[in-house]
Amino acid sequence: MRPKRQRLLIVITGLVFIGAAIGFALFALNEELDVFRSPSQVADEGFPEGKRFRVGGLVEDGSVSSAGIVTTFRVTDGANSLTISYNKILPDLFREGQGVIALGTLNAGGTFEAQEVLAKHDENYMPPEVADALKKSGHFKPEGGDS
Amino acid sequence: MHRFANPTRFLRLAAAVLPFSAAVAALCLGAGLVWGLFFAPPDYQQGDTVRIMFIHVPAAMMAMGVYAGMAISSGIALIWRHAVADLIAKASAPIGATFCFICLLTGSLWGKPMWGTWWVWDARLTSMLIMLFIYLGYMALWQAFDDQTKAARAAAILALVGAINLPVIKFSVEWWNTLHQPASLITMSGPKIHASLLWPLLLMIVGFGAYYLTVLIYRVRAEIHLRRTRMLRLAQADRHAAMQAAE
Numbered sequence: 001m002r003p004k005r006q007r008l009l010i011v012i013t014g015l016v017f018i019g020a021a022i023g024f025a026l027f028a029l030n031e032e033l034d035v036f037r038s039p040s041q042v043a044d045e046g047f048p049e050g051k052r053f054r055v056g057g058l059v060e061d062g063s064v065s066s067a068g069i070v071t072t073f074r075v076t077d078g079a080n081s082l083t084i085s086y087n088k089i090l091p092d093l094f095r096e097g098q099g100v101i102a103l104g105t106l107n108a109g110g111t112f113e114a115q116e117v118l119a120k121h122d123e124n125y126m127p128p129e130v131a132d133a134l135k136k137s138g139h140f141k142p143e144g145g146d147s
Numbered sequence: 148m149h150r151f152a153n154p155t156r157f158l159r160l161a162a163a164v165l166p167f168s169a170a171v172a173a174l175c176l177g178a179g180l181v182w183g184l185f186f187a188p189p190d191y192q193q194g195d196t197v198r199i200m201f202i203h204v205p206a207a208m209m210a211m212g213v214y215a216g217m218a219i220s221s222g223i224a225l226i227w228r229h230a231v232a233d234l235i236a237k238a239s240a241p242i243g244a245t246f247c248f249i250c251l252l253t254g255s256l257w258g259k260p261m262w263g264t265w266w267v268w269d270a271r272l273t274s275m276l277i278m279l280f281i282y283l284g285y286m287a288l289w290q291a292f293d294d295q296t297k298a299a300r301a302a303a304i305l306a307l308v309g310a311i312n313l314p315v316i317k318f319s320v321e322w323w324n325t326l327h328q329p330a331s332l333i334t335m336s337g338p339k340i341h342a343s344l345l346w347p348l349l350l351m352i353v354g355f356g357a358y359y360l361t362v363l364i365y366r367v368r369a370e371i372h373l374r375r376t377r378m379l380r381l382a383q384a385d386r387h388a389a390m391q392a393a394e
Contacts, residue, residue, distance in 0.1 A: 034324035035269035091263035126341035127188030
């Protein structure tokens with residue numbers, strides 16, 4: 001029994017130590033592992049001009065306007081919002097209330113110039129009739145409602 | 148558990164389970180695919196693209212589930228020197244790696260029309276790709292040793308260390324901002340998939356699980372026979388050497 005007990009202890013302590021090491025590493029990296037920043041994080045951290053990063057949030061209702069090929073819209077996380085301009089084709093899922101992620105840089109005027117806009121999909125899957133019925137009864141949660 | 152450390156007993160159990168797992172796999176995969184691809188409704192936002200989910204989600208769950216099984220049997224093999232556990236782990240790796248690859252491939256095919264990109268280095272996608280590499284590394288490590296006992300021990304340690312990636316994959320969508328959506332199936336408030344899409348998905352998950360079990364039995368069986376052949380060869384060579392020495 002002794003060697004088995006010993007091997008069990010070695011395996012468990014080994015896993016605990018490696019787990020802790022990776023846990024600390026991930027904890028230390030924390031926000032570096034976020035694929036996008038929220039408008040509030042951008043406002044707090046004051047990103048320098050010309051530094052490329054991703055910003056994500058919900059497309060604000062009534063904020064989408066286009067002039068020629070340039071689309072301008074605002075993304076919000078509820079507390080803060082940020083104006084984004086984009087001059088390429090938007091993904092199919094892009095609409096007001098939708099979660100989106102834009103990659104680009106802040107310009108001097110505080111507008112975020114996007115080079116790429118990705119649409120985020122939420123965890124809810126349902127047929128169109130169900131979505132319509134939920135909208136009618138007022139139980140429909142908009143995209144990313146709980147994130 | 149130690150009852151099945153005896154390969155003969157394991158083979159007998161495997162032979163009894165095999166017809167059932169094969170039947171469940173064929174039925175569930177067949178019914179799930181037809182239901183999912185032809186009869187399930189399209190999603191209100193994704194349209195027909197949602198059907199990729201019927202492959203993607205079971206593949207992802209199995210990639211992680213097979214890894215968990217591989218890590219547990221590696222631990223059992225390492226600690227209790229269980230004679231079949233290391234073969235189960237070894238036989239699982241290529242199946243799990245294939246599930247992992249299918250998950251990444253179908254996810255990428257879904258991502259292009261829905262997100263607007265094939266790939267993004269977010270925490271979920273990256274940790275899943277790391278798991279594929281761990282699977283491949285595990286398989287390579289088995290091949291790197293002539294001595295199978297040493298190979299088993301080294302591979303088992305890698306499998307256990309790599310298991311730390313499992314919670315990272317699972318909770319990546321909660322711990323960090325990711326492009327990948329959070330969990331739809333296993334959540335605090337129940338599944339967030341409508342019943343008409345959920346049922347074919349559950350069928351596919353059961354089908355994938357049964358398929359894994361079926362292929363695993365074939366592979367472990369082959370591994371046991373391979374090991375026996377190797378031992379017989381060794382015994383034959385020993386006898387041959389002893390006879391030569393006696394002459």
